[in-house]
Amino acid sequence: AQSVTQLDSQVPVFEEAPVELRCNYSSSVSVYLFWYVQYPNQGLQLLLKYLSGSTLVKGINGFEAEFNKSQTSFHLRKPSVHISDTAEYFCAITNNFNKFYFGSGTKLNVKP
Amino acid sequence: DVKVTQSSRYLVKRTGEKVFLECVQDMDHENMFWYRQDPGLGLRLIYFSYDVKMKEKGDIPEGYSVSREKKERFSLILESASTNQTSMYLCASSFGTLQSGELFFGEGSRLTVL
Numbered sequence: 001a002q003s004v005t006q007l008d009s010q011v012p013v014f015e016e017a018p019v020e021l022r023c024n025y026s027s028s029v030s031v032y033l034f035w036y037v038q039y040p041n042q043g044l045q046l047l048l049k050y051l052s053g054s055t056l057v058k059g060i061n062g063f064e065a066e067f068n069k070s071q072t073s074f075h076l077r078k079p080s081v082h083i084s085d086t087a088e089y090f091c092a093i094t095n096n097f098n099k100f101y102f103g104s105g106t107k108l109n110v111k112p
Numbered sequence: 113d114v115k116v117t118q119s120s121r122y123l124v125k126r127t128g129e130k131v132f133l134e135c136v137q138d139m140d141h142e143n144m145f146w147y148r149q150d151p152g153l154g155l156r157l158i159y160f161s162y163d164v165k166m167k168e169k170g171d172i173p174e175g176y177s178v179s180r181e182k183k184e185r186f187s188l189i190l191e192s193a194s195t196n197q198t199s200m201y202l203c204a205s206s207f208g209t210l211q212s213g214e215l216f217f218g219e220g221s222r223l224t225v226l
Contacts, residue, residue, distance in 0.1 A: 009152065034214060043202055043217035044114070044155075090154060097206065097213035098143065098162065099170070102155040 004091050006103035011106030014111050015083055021076040021106045022063075030092040032106040033074040034100075035065055038088045047089070050074065062086065086110045115139075118203050118218035125225050131190040133221050134201030143208040144186035145215065146170075146178060149200040158201075161186055161209065193225045 005024045013019045025031065034052050036044040048059025056068040065076045073089060091103040119134035133147055137144065143162050147155040147170075157170030159178040167178050175197060179187045186205075200222050204215040 006154075032213070036215075036217075041219075043219045044204075044215070045217065046214050049214055092128075092155075092215075094213070097208045098160060098168075099143075099157065100155075100215060102147075103153040105153055 002029075002093055002095070002099075002101045003029065004093055004101050005102035006091055006106050008023070008106050009104065010107045010109065012109045012111060013063075013081055016080050016081050019029050019085075019108065020080050021089050021091075021108065022037075023074045023076065023095050023103060025072050025101075027072075027093060027095065029095045031095045032096075033067060033098075034092040035059065035063070035074070036090045036092060037061075038090065040087070044090060044111065047076070080108045081108070083110050083112060085110065116203055116205055116216050116218040118201075118221045120221050121219065123221060124155070124187050124225045125223065127194060127225060129167055129193050129225075131193050131223065131225075133188040133190075133223070134204075134216055135186045135188070136184050137175075137183065137186075137203075137205040139205065139216070140183065140214070141205035141207055142183075143206045144180065144208075145204040146176075146186065146188045147202045147204065148172060149220070155202065160172065190223075191203055193223075195225050197223065198225045199223060 010029045035047040094100045144158040146158040162181040203218040
């Protein structure tokens with residue numbers, strides 16, 4: 001069985017501050033990892049993905065994430081957030097691209 | 113750009129009504145998915161389809177059925193809507209391969225069952 005845990009349901013942060021959104025997963029097989037972002041009243045769009053290779057992956061809008069296999073984590077980071085980053089962020093895993101498992105989401109609230 | 117279009121953004125139905133949610137993708141994707149999104153629960157897979165007329169149950173298929181008669185179209189059917197099916201429904205599609213396996217989502221259909 002596979003599962004994803006996003007421990008922080010909400011993360012408030014001031015504009016231009018750094019942020020880290022945490023994602024831990026559980027799986028008995030190797031997985032591929034993803035971060036998606038959902039802006040209000042919209043569907044989800046891909047931020048970044050880890051398939052293989054370098055464990056540090058860079059995505060759109062200045063976000064990056066690091067895959068840590070020993071800690072089964074895939075935390076999302078941004079060194080300086082903007083108001084426009086206010087959204088809900090979802091971590092997801094899959095081992096076969098048929099079934100994806102999503103975390104419960106983290107709402108990032110960027111304050112001026 | 114990949115486009116996944118869901119036919120209705122907002123629907124209000126009454127208990128017991130039959131509800132159809134339609135999804136169309138324009139990228140010739142093999143895989144199509146229906147998810148349900150509820151606050152604090154993330155996205156839960158209802159059904160997915162890997163080919164025309166092929167389908168597999170996801171984690172919460174009870175009360176739902178699906179239809180895929182054409183490659184580009186995947187429909188979610190609520191045979192008899194109930195209030196506990198009030199939710200946001202998200203359709204997604206993908207090629208399902210390592211090179212291009214990520215999901216592309218529609219904008220969602222928010223269903224309210226009274």
